[in-house]
Amino acid sequence: MEKLLIEGGAPLKGRVKISGAKNAVLPIIAATLLGEEKESVLEEVPGLCDVKTISEIIESVGAKVRYNAENETLTVDATNLIATEAPTDLVRKMRASFLIIGPLLTRYGKAKISLPGGCAIGTRPIDLHLKGFEALGAKIEIGHGFISVTAPNGLVGNRIYLDFPSVGATENILMAAATAKGETYLENPAEEPEIVDLANFLNVMGAKIRGAGTNLIKITGVERLRGENYTIIPDRIEAGTYMLAAAMTKGDVFIENAIREHLKPVIAKLKDAGASLEESINGIRVYASGDLKSVDIKTMPYPGFPTDMQAQFMAMLAISKGKGQVIETVFENRFMHVEELRRMGANITVNERCAEVVGVEKLKASRVKATDLRAGAAMVLAALVADGVTEITALHHIDRGYHNLVEKLISLGAKIKRIEE
Numbered sequence: 001m002e003k004l005l006i007e008g009g010a011p012l013k014g015r016v017k018i019s020g021a022k023n024a025v026l027p028i029i030a031a032t033l034l035g036e037e038k039e040s041v042l043e044e045v046p047g048l049c050d051v052k053t054i055s056e057i058i059e060s061v062g063a064k065v066r067y068n069a070e071n072e073t074l075t076v077d078a079t080n081l082i083a084t085e086a087p088t089d090l091v092r093k094m095r096a097s098f099l100i101i102g103p104l105l106t107r108y109g110k111a112k113i114s115l116p117g118g119c120a121i122g123t124r125p126i127d128l129h130l131k132g133f134e135a136l137g138a139k140i141e142i143g144h145g146f147i148s149v150t151a152p153n154g155l156v157g158n159r160i161y162l163d164f165p166s167v168g169a170t171e172n173i174l175m176a177a178a179t180a181k182g183e184t185y186l187e188n189p190a191e192e193p194e195i196v197d198l199a200n201f202l203n204v205m206g207a208k209i210r211g212a213g214t215n216l217i218k219i220t221g222v223e224r225l226r227g228e229n230y231t232i233i234p235d236r237i238e239a240g241t242y243m244l245a246a247a248m249t250k251g252d253v254f255i256e257n258a259i260r261e262h263l264k265p266v267i268a269k270l271k272d273a274g275a276s277l278e279e280s281i282n283g284i285r286v287y288a289s290g291d292l293k294s295v296d297i298k299t300m301p302y303p304g305f306p307t308d309m310q311a312q313f314m315a316m317l318a319i320s321k322g323k324g325q326v327i328e329t330v331f332e333n334r335f336m337h338v339e340e341l342r343r344m345g346a347n348i349t350v351n352e353r354c355a356e357v358v359g360v361e362k363l364k365a366s367r368v369k370a371t372d373l374r375a376g377a378a379m380v381l382a383a384l385v386a387d388g389v390t391e392i393t394a395l396h397h398i399d400r401g402y403h404n405l406v407e408k409l410i411s412l413g414a415k416i417k418r419i420e421e
């Protein structure tokens, strides 16, 4: 088993380039299944474990996938698919595997997969995805751990209201409705930049989607879509994580590719905490010299404060002056990092979905686990400022979402290495 060893105390300085967004590229890779003519060529595809998993999933239904790690390009030929069912072992690895249902259903009238897996951050039901498929005319059967969705006569556009702006449900419905007959109106959809990126890719493929990024999306079904070339947006959560690393270590880092528009709540909270930020067209410079002040955060769907930055902010609050409150409203069990941060000396009390963090002078190095992807990022941040050498295990979680983490941190002056236990 591998682990990270991080010696805290080095201020991070320099420039770091943000990779393509994990949560944009996963649905976009699923959407390549809609390319009936031509292959799709995706650029800025990060070499992440989740990208490998979804690639294997689409390969299992017949897509031909090539990844060029050097120029981070993924080529998908989905012109001839052979199956509408994905193997259980792959699907169980990652919740985003459910995103192949939308494209397969609209293209072939059926799809079947086992109940999806993913990080253990909550029960994460899929009722909203299913409600969307049903509204488009599909029939759902659930049994023996499998979900089968069929629409032998094709899908037909409809008006769909989402009770909660689920990211995955919005994506699945966009893909399914793209080639349904007639018009679909999706009310209260997710408005995340990753939704806009998926809609842009689908439109390049020939779809007619208007309003992505707002609270009403109109999809006019088209006959068919073709494979196309597309460049993935930069990862706002990776960017936010490095922004915190710069501020917490009292460093000075230019985060190349960070898009200000996508990071408004993170920028606002970092400024409130006392960090200095300079925003430019190519990225964001973050620097800090004095102690950071505590802030309160409450996670919300976009454009609110992202749940995917909650754990990292908690690591920052652990060493900030004063008391900060963290309220998690998106997932019901996303505080697993609290226990690990406590091992490092953090003073955190949890009451249901609310955590109170009283900043301490110094965190101390310890042996900790990455309990999920963003919890892992929080442990890395805590380790960067702790006294001594912290050991972090369960790195497979971190590998799901941070491309070249060790290399990037070393280039900024962090004392970090990855070793075999």
Ligand code: EPU
Pocket: 022, 023, 024, 026, 095, 096, 119, 122, 123, 124, 125, 126, 127, 128, 129, 130, 164, 165, 166, 167, 168, 169, 190, 307, 308, 330, 331, 332, 373, 374, 401
């Ligand atoms: N939900 C339902 N019913 C549904 C779907 C979702 O109740 O049918 C609930 C979930 O249980 C959860 C909440 O709605 O409590 C949010 O779920 P959502 O569907 O919006 O999230 P997701 O599509 O499963 C994506 C990201 C997550 C990110 C969330 C929220 C991908 C591949 N994953 O998940 O990313 O936290 O949106 O922004 O896009 C991460 O990157 O660390 C990560 C977990």
